[in-house]
Amino acid sequence: MTARTFKTSETVDFVVVGSGASGGVMARELSRAGHSVVVMEQGPRLGPGDFEHDELKYFFLSGITNDPVKHPQTFRNDPSKRAVSLPDANALIYARIVGGSSNHFTANFWRFHEIDFHERTVLGSIAGTGFADWPITYQELEPYYTKVEWDVGVSGLAGASPFDPVRSKPYPMPPLPVKSSGVLFERGARKVGLHPFPAPMAINSQVHNGRPGCIHCGFCMGFGCEVQAKSSSLYTMIPDAEATGRCEIRSESYVFRIAMNDQGRATGVHYFDRDKREQMQKARAVVVCANGAETPRLLLNSSTERFKHGLANSSGYVGKFLMFNQGGDTHATFEHELNEYKSVQVSRILHDFYDTDPKRGFYGGGGIDARIGPQPGGWALAEGPGVPTWGDEYKARLESFSRSMLCAGHTTSLAVESNNVSLDPELKDAWGIPAIRTTYKDHPDDLSIARFLQDRAVEILDAAGAKKIWKANVAESSFAVHLLGTCRMGNDPKTSVIDKYHRTHDVKNLFLCDGSSFVTSGRGQPTMTIEALAFRAADHISQFAKRNEI
Amino acid sequence: MSSRRSFLSGTAQLMSASWLALNWPAIAAAAHHADDAPDTPLTFKTFNAAEAADIDAIASQIIPSGATPGAHEAHVVYFIDQAFATFFSGRAKEYHHGLNTFQQSFRSGHAGGTFAAAARADQIAYLKTIDSGAFFQTTRLLTVLGLVASPKYGGNYQKLGWKIMGFDDQHAFQPPFGFYDRDYPGFVGYGTKERA
Numbered sequence: 001m002t003a004r005t006f007k008t009s010e011t012v013d014f015v016v017v018g019s020g021a022s023g024g025v026m027a028r029e030l031s032r033a034g035h036s037v038v039v040m041e042q043g044p045r046l047g048p049g050d051f052e053h054d055e056l057k058y059f060f061l062s063g064i065t066n067d068p069v070k071h072p073q074t075f076r077n078d079p080s081k082r083a084v085s086l087p088d089a090n091a092l093i094y095a096r097i098v099g100g101s102s103n104h105f106t107a108n109f110w111r112f113h114e115i116d117f118h119e120r121t122v123l124g125s126i127a128g129t130g131f132a133d134w135p136i137t138y139q140e141l142e143p144y145y146t147k148v149e150w151d152v153g154v155s156g157l158a159g160a161s162p163f164d165p166v167r168s169k170p171y172p173m174p175p176l177p178v179k180s181s182g183v184l185f186e187r188g189a190r191k192v193g194l195h196p197f198p199a200p201m202a203i204n205s206q207v208h209n210g211r212p213g214c215i216h217c218g219f220c221m222g223f224g225c226e227v228q229a230k231s232s233s234l235y236t237m238i239p240d241a242e243a244t245g246r247c248e249i250r251s252e253s254y255v256f257r258i259a260m261n262d263q264g265r266a267t268g269v270h271y272f273d274r275d276k277r278e279q280m281q282k283a284r285a286v287v288v289c290a291n292g293a294e295t296p297r298l299l300l301n302s303s304t305e306r307f308k309h310g311l312a313n314s315s316g317y318v319g320k321f322l323m324f325n326q327g328g329d330t331h332a333t334f335e336h337e338l339n340e341y342k343s344v345q346v347s348r349i350l351h352d353f354y355d356t357d358p359k360r361g362f363y364g365g366g367g368i369d370a371r372i373g374p375q376p377g378g379w380a381l382a383e384g385p386g387v388p389t390w391g392d393e394y395k396a397r398l399e400s401f402s403r404s405m406l407c408a409g410h411t412t413s414l415a416v417e418s419n420n421v422s423l424d425p426e427l428k429d430a431w432g433i434p435a436i437r438t439t440y441k442d443h444p445d446d447l448s449i450a451r452f453l454q455d456r457a458v459e460i461l462d463a464a465g466a467k468k469i470w471k472a473n474v475a476e477s478s479f480a481v482h483l484l485g486t487c488r489m490g491n492d493p494k495t496s497v498i499d500k501y502h503r504t505h506d507v508k509n510l511f512l513c514d515g516s517s518f519v520t521s522g523r524g525q526p527t528m529t530i531e532a533l534a535f536r537a538a539d540h541i542s543q544f545a546k547r548n549e550i
Numbered sequence: 551m552s553s554r555r556s557f558l559s560g561t562a563q564l565m566s567a568s569w570l571a572l573n574w575p576a577i578a579a580a581a582h583h584a585d586d587a588p589d590t591p592l593t594f595k596t597f598n599a600a601e602a603a604d605i606d607a608i609a610s611q612i613i614p615s616g617a618t619p620g621a622h623e624a625h626v627v628y629f630i631d632q633a634f635a636t637f638f639s640g641r642a643k644e645y646h647h648g649l650n651t652f653q654q655s656f657r658s659g660h661a662g663g664t665f666a667a668a669a670r671a672d673q674i675a676y677l678k679t680i681d682s683g684a685f686f687q688t689t690r691l692l693t694v695l696g697l698v699a700s701p702k703y704g705g706n707y708q709k710l711g712w713k714i715m716g717f718d719d720q721h722a723f724q725p726p727f728g729f730y731d732r733d734y735p736g737f738v739g740y741g742t743k744e745r746a
Binding site for chain 2: 053055159177179182183195198216334339340376377379380398402
């Protein structure tokens, strides 16, 4: 396919910064609506033949992720301390290729529930936090969740969970086949009175929209799909956008500043091309979909005389209220083989503990799923349950790999202002742009709910007949892949960065849509909601453009 | 992604991913070379014979041979040698210093004998005195990686590491995947909401 290209001097309707979960949707929807679009992506464009089953490369060598050499970051858990760069891995990890983190995500695609959008009203305020309602409701987002399921592609069984929110349409594909971990989880959970159900996954269980069904190779989490069964933007939204003849995906193009004129309007973006030469793409409007780390960084790096503290930051909240999603693992071994390394990571989950229960004494809720976690290399290096890290006992642990599984908790993170992304005052990346500085310390309730779900997982695994069960330590977060809340949505310009249509309160033709838009963290698995928000935002943004309201 | 978290936290102190990232092209080249020449003679590029014997002996205590193969049969020592010859070369000097210190201190406490020639019980007892140190930790990390990383990196000979773990290196599978999903009767719902 010869995709459309644009000259930098041509003023396109929209520049979309980022080609991942939200950027892909935005590109497709805006170009389908008749607008010209250039999508800027930091990383290269890879195809399915470029991905491989190589744990050393993907987990140690930043195979497709932002690596700590070229894109270094700093981290601290105490705002009064100097942030230090981590020697081995960045704190905020995302895939830096066309399609972004939608390439390497695990593909758990739960919808948020109604409660996620108005939980503050139900529960009241929480001291020391920025806990707030969203300015939109689940009902407003529901049609767009359906669009994600059908247009992007999600497998699942509608209504299988008694706790599911209302929906207008069933899933387009049946659930993926159950795994041994799913059978055991379901058996144990039902015995203790819970309601496990088939996991909704953004992975084809059968041919859908011209893409094949999953071949169950097992390398989803952390890897790009080699057969295009995973519903990544790379395989779904981006080809659709290019097919309109109105969209260019410009890879290896690293946007470092939003161009502004004296009237306070965005005029395009400044970026480095693949040869590190500075370029400027002109546009009538800019939509930043760069993720919850890079979006605030770009705004903070785009300050002008008029916007001294960063673009669209009159509230002071750009970069603030960073949320990660907590969660704890509970491991088990069984008598017979599960072979969890085969097929998609998760086949059964439950939402019985989704809602906050004030009787527990802390805020939060979440889901539990059944899986193995990493493939053999990662598993071999992870800590065992009081097992030595070498010798006969260690080898016996290695030999238990095929008989092992875990229950992973996926839980809330409270919005805390001192948890944030800012520009490091000293460190710069390989392009000379200030590095991301992350300040993060989990709210105590975030750790409490993670541990609470571990105790429930122990009960489930015990009821399932596990031979051995142990809980991994729930520790303070030191890194994350869910990057949420840093340019929050709200009706009040004093306490939020974007309005309910994703337009920045301060710059009329600048929009933001990605994990940064979140007001609360949900219960893990944010990408489904990021994409639903992008479908909704694109609808409104296109209408604004057509009505000349940008 | 909590498993990814435990993976990273389990290894973060031990190996500089950033350093490795810088050297990825060399790793890729080495891997390519390995693919081209699977029958490359087993010679050492960075270790002398005595050093290789000691590393092999340490690796063999980290993942012992027995009823099933261990680090020795999986050619872990060749993976480690290859690592220091290529993608880990920036750390070769530091590692050699650690290795030589290890050899000297072992000899001084064992009447001049080498670690490789010592009895298994003596080897284990000695390793327990140093297993929190950087030299052992790096050796342990590389031993595990040499066991389970792709064979193209020089270890995991004949996929023995994967075989120990029961990992079948294929690119496609069909259900049933394990013992417990063989006779699954199908999902039964809880009431009225299910819709196909």
